[in-house]
Amino acid sequence: MTAPAPLLVVGDALLDHDLSGTADRLAPDAPVPVVHGARRGTRPGGAALAACFAAADGRDVTLVTALGDGEAARTLRRLLHGRVRVVEIPLTGELACKTRILAQGVPVLRLDDGDGRAAGATDEARETVGAASAVLVADYGRGTADVLREALARAARKVPVVWDPHPRGGPPVEGSRLVTPSAAEARAFAARTEEVTAAGGARRDGGPARPRPELHHAAEDARTLIRSWGVNSVAVTLGPDGALLSHGDAPLLVPAPHCAPGDACGAGDRFAATAAGLLADGALPEKAVHGAVHAATRYVTDGGAAGLRHDQDPVPPAPETVPHPEPALLADRVRTRGGTVVAAGGCFDLLHAGHVALLQEARRIGDCLIVCVNSDASVRRRKGATRPLVPVADRVRVLRALSCVDAVAVFDEDTPERLLKELRPHIWAKGGDYALAQLPEAPLVGSWGGEVVLLPYLDGRSTTELAAKAALDPAERSAGRARAAGR
Structure with missing residues (x-):
């Protein structure tokens, strides 16, 4: 170089x-x-x-x-x-x-x-x-x-x-x-x-x-x-x-x-x-x-x-593959001002209307929304070798384009607990298709006085279903629409 x-x-x-x-x-x-x-x-x-x-x-x-x-x-x-x-x-x-x-x-x-x-x-x-x-x-x-x-x-x-x-x-x-x-x-x-x-x-x-x-x-x-x-x-x-x-x-x-x-x-x-x-x-x-x-x-x-570093060295961070606001600094800034930090998490593979509705609702209940996104390796462990359909760089870029999203953080583990310890959000928001028993991070969020909140999820929206439909040829998709209309 x-x-x-x-x-x-x-x-x-x-x-x-x-x-x-x-x-x-x-x-x-x-x-x-x-x-x-x-x-x-x-x-x-x-x-x-x-x-x-x-x-x-x-x-x-x-x-x-x-x-x-x-x-x-x-x-x-x-x-x-x-x-x-x-x-x-x-x-x-x-x-x-x-x-x-x-x-x-x-x-x-x-x-x-x-x-x-x-x-x-x-x-x-x-x-x-x-x-x-x-x-x-x-x-x-x-x-x-x-x-x-x-x-x-x-x-x-x-x-x-x-x-x-x-x-x-x-x-x-x-x-x-x-x-x-x-x-x-x-x-x-x-x-x-x-x-x-x-x-x-x-x-x-x-x-x-x-x-x-x-x-x-x-x-x-x-x-x-x-x-x-x-x-x-x-x-x-x-x-x-x-x-x-x-x-x-x-x-x-x-x-x-x-x-x-x-x-x-x-x-x-x-x-x-x-x-x-x-x-x-x-x-x-x-x-x-x-x-x-x-x-x-x-x-x-x-x-x-x-x-700038304490020794006054004005060294900026190296350019990242996915530049994004520093989530921990944002969370600290909002907390210092007495605001409410909201975090939401997921894979967000093939972002769809259900995802957008969830994030919009999450942003309305606080003063900033930080989205925690599974890395590609994390998604593969959870969803299988064929996922994600969209690489993390593109998923982050699409999320950050939403006006309701203030910052995005990527985590590589199976669950976002390490990231949540760093962010310490007041509210951890998940879609209503989850149960609290399925959220191992719930006790962690409660340990600093945070709250886990379930938000309504739009029915009929699923990344898996979208992927399956996209895999069909045009004739099969047309036949499927006709069957759906006849029901």
Whole structure:
């Protein structure tokens, strides 16, 4: 297998702190939450976080940035040591730091300090940019991209340059292979372009700005930016809706593989680092954006910034055959918020209306539904060598397409008891054709105060019967329907 291509990251490094605790009351002297039991975490931020993400993908990464002196700079150097090579340029002022205060995983306050800006380029930094085979510019509006702009413009004429812009930063250099603004950033940049156009005597839409559906809005903004910036393509990130890739014509919508509620801090860096790395490997922009959407979704699913390891190593999980929300994290999150966790289980081979009705009813009785699915080996032991008819990857994908399903977990044992111990659902739901005596997991669920609930099952729906009907030739199926109609 070919090793991932190296990547140069150029941009403004930050130091991020999180104070995470719980809040169950307001302060007596002001209408603000009282956060207690706070745990402190520190990690690279900005361009430094993007560089760590790229390194976590197995790449040889060099980061060109301004760090300066001071305690924050020393801490960030320590966090980056051994992960990426750092080429420093001068910084005036203190390194920028961002501190978030979170309660139950939700930010309630953010403090920003440090006014440092890149003070100029060095020969080493220019030479590093000139020798790069692919570049990611993580522009956080603090001057690094500005002082290296000429070198970056030359690089864009030779190698893939991905530019992740910031509203306080400058435009990407002409010829950039891919630019990755969020929808809000794309709107702001496009509005500036419209203002300039209006000052010259014309507007592209012939009138004042007006509300438009988000996708159409993003597509128009992307086309505007491609024309005004002279870049090859723009991928507008849409949060939980994925990303919209435009080359200036009909855009490509790349949906997220699943809904990933949670802390999205750092997801933009995960997206840009993945897209830049894939372009460095020789992928087309369409494949790079597809991979970036999936990587960013996995990152949020696994807890976002809160899911980074205790040593602040932002290593995402390896891509899975069947990417899905982390069920245990979802269950913990719902329990912490006082919600009800519901789980349901089965083989779900040839998903039919009976399955769907059961899952819809299960979801209605709680705040999340986690479906526990037998692996292929587990199904074979239970149903015989001819089953499953549908492999687990496809079964999981179909289940996750149901709006009533929040997460899917696969278990390899004959029963889901090990998985249930991990999830500890408040309710374990099964179809009404089961008896409690047939559910060996019932005592386990009761051991933590959970409840086993049987739900009505639609009569006449069976995977076995569907499989048998599918095996008949058309004439036999027609005769069977005629006999059924004559009864």
